[in-house]
Amino acid sequence: MAELNSKIPDGPLGEKWNYYKEHAKLVNPSNKRKLEVIVVGTGLAGASAAATLAELGYRVKAFCFQDSPRRAHSIAAQGGINAAKNYKNDGDSVFRLFYDTVKGGDFRAREANVHRLAEVSVNIIDQCVAQGVPFAREYGGLLDNRSFGGAQVSRTFYARGQTGQQLLLGAYQALERQVGLGNVKMYSRHEMVELVVIDGKARGIIARDLVSGELEKHFGHAVLLCTGGYGNVFYLSTNAMGSNVTAAWKAHKKGAYFGNPCYTQIHPTCIPVTGEYQSKLTLMSESLRNDGRVWVPKSREDAKAIREGKKRAEDIKEEDRDYYLERKYPSFGNLCPRDIASRAAKEACDDGRGIVASGFGVFLDFGDAIKRLGIDVVKARYGELFPMYQNITNEDPLKTPMKIYPAVHYTMGGLWVDYELMTSIPGCYSLGEANFSDHGANRLGASALMQGLADGYFVIPYTVGNYLADEIFTKEIPTDHPAFVEAEKTARERMTGLLNTKGTKSAEQFHKELGKIMWEYCGMARTEEGLTKALGLLKDLRESFWKEVRVMGEFNEFNPELDKAGRVADFIELGELMVLDALKRNESCGGHFRVEYQDGGEAKRDDENYRYVAAWEYKGVGVEPVLHKEALNYENIKLQVRSYK
């Protein structure tokens, strides 16, 4: 059993990263030209890493499955990006951002990583502004900030409700600049289908050209997986349709440990499910909770009347409304963190007080904000969100409260990485949402963009150099090497297997079934009984998938059905691991809520027995993986019960 070494540098918390940078090995410019780096995924983490490494002089190959790197799902992030600039003079600091992030993650993240994240957060804003990212500004011409998602200071930078889009376009433009200069070779509409490992080190990938269908072999001295999260394991989520776990899962099967797979973020403010045909759930930015008040009727009778269309929100008198977040969490109220707000919504609906036909929905009401600020201010503040909501639901939130319900949004778990962002396979790195590292058991709002860009712009350029400095004598390995040939064969056999099954059910149908199992048993509330049952259901689903799936079309052509089937097959295997992880973690923390472990509805951690990262080692399909534990040591902050009351 390999020892998990997180490689956290010695020294006081605030000096670790500087110490690391000052002592990391360097690669001389003429050697950088000989070193090739493969970057898979072009979201915030991937695009920023590919651009920055190319600027440094490495030869970079970047891959994305979309038709352009600009379409990665980071583009959909709405709210903002945190940075400890303290431009508002309201008492923010690197330490506070660090502390809030560790606490927000329910004390399940690594201190050293999170502190580094808070340190480089300020550089990210500088870099993005220099690139021309159009952040919101005040009349004086300087940058505006807002308070966001459970923070008591205003440290969130934003570009209307399109912050992710603008940050991604900044990184994409930097990437395209390097493409134009010939330093990056871009492979759009390419999907990584295997990782190539030679003598224990990552040495390349097998990628499928999604247009021609052909398999290609690519060598690299290092491979960076920046492939995003796996929320689509639930079928319905706020992720893009193409978001998938395939690249990360292939690395996991080749020896990269998977960290904390059960930590899933359910976002409280999404548009509720309306029917079977639904393909995705749409997020309404968390910023709406700054002015919106969440409520359900106090009585089940009123709720039932609303569900049946006999009453409207406006018919419920003020004293008959239960503003349950304000009631339960008076100090944070509607701004309490996502996991807590989501669970409270579920509790209200389970109590029979949901207000949409399915029973699963609550109100988000702007009535008071409109009275206080006037309709024009509210309209300006949430400019593009209200029309979007109205377009989807056919209801005007300026006239009647929004209806919302929690939906799967982000996965804190991911490939286990050390302080250098290296997975347990030397030379294979993981950045952004694809890794497990910085958010513990729950991510705070506006922290995902920060982490993606921190990893890509400011962490990996140093840490990958520390590895590549020892690789300067490694010549490019020809792709007729047996390891490449073998990996290509594995990928080809898996895909032809899918095509030849010729069953009766589409991949989409299997995906929906998978989603239902995951949401029911591994969603907002988990029990030992349910998880145990889910393990059996998932095994059956996996077996039936490989007997019953029907994939139309051919191998050597543009075939989105085949792409989808491959991803669903990997999601089913991942689902089994998530359920196992949730079953073995006998505590509640952040996004992982085990019904057996609670204090009157609040998550009850067990620091004595579960203050560790669960890193799972793959042992084969249907074989129980091996659990490795990385103890989490808190030297700079005191563990406490996370209270927002």
Added chain:
Amino acid sequence: MKVNLKVWRQKNNKAQGALKDYAVDGVNPDMSFLEMIDVLNEQLISKNEEPVAFDHDCREGICGMCSMYINGRAHGPLHGTTTCQLYMRHFKDGETIYVEPWRSKAFPVVKDLTVDRSAFDRIIAAGGYVGVNTGQAQDANTIPVEKENAEKAMDAAACIGCGACVAACPNSSAMLFVSAKISHLALFPQGQPERKRRAINMVDQMDEEGFGNCTNIGACEAECPKEIKLTNIARMNRDYLTATLIEE
């Protein structure tokens, strides 16, 4: 509700394409247009027929991947909307709906409704950026930007690169797309040092890709899902003209 579709089917770039008839029953008015196509595809698979290939990803109107020409209009009948944000309540029960790919020489068809828009990436690579390496930036608040300009820049930067402007234009001009990026960066102090060469390089690349010229028709602005304004084209022309005059 029920709709009758006429969908463009084309095996690949070399094959001949044609419109094919499909009927989709049990359509819910709250379905998005793409969810209706999902239903069609499930029907096709159950009949052992190949599903319709189409580009889509975020399904919330921001990634710019979806791209259908519906009843003769880019992204369909609704103003300021991407295909994925178009809902079936905007169609009539029993309506016949034509669904085609973007049509432009510079956007070759990959399969069915999917086209190749990599020309847009090459235009950005030619100059659609501020040439600043990571780590070179000064403190963000040392560059004040007039709020009005920041807002205008954001309006232009909202472009999602879907290509509806090209599809809508009888000349297949990409000027709205190119000018949106040129405007976004020209309105910022950070964009000034490269302003002239950016205009020249991006416009040259645009021409090389085979996009047509602008003849002030305005279909691009009318069909843009993000309501990018024609005034951007005026700004681009000004920058391009200034740049070429000074270059002489």
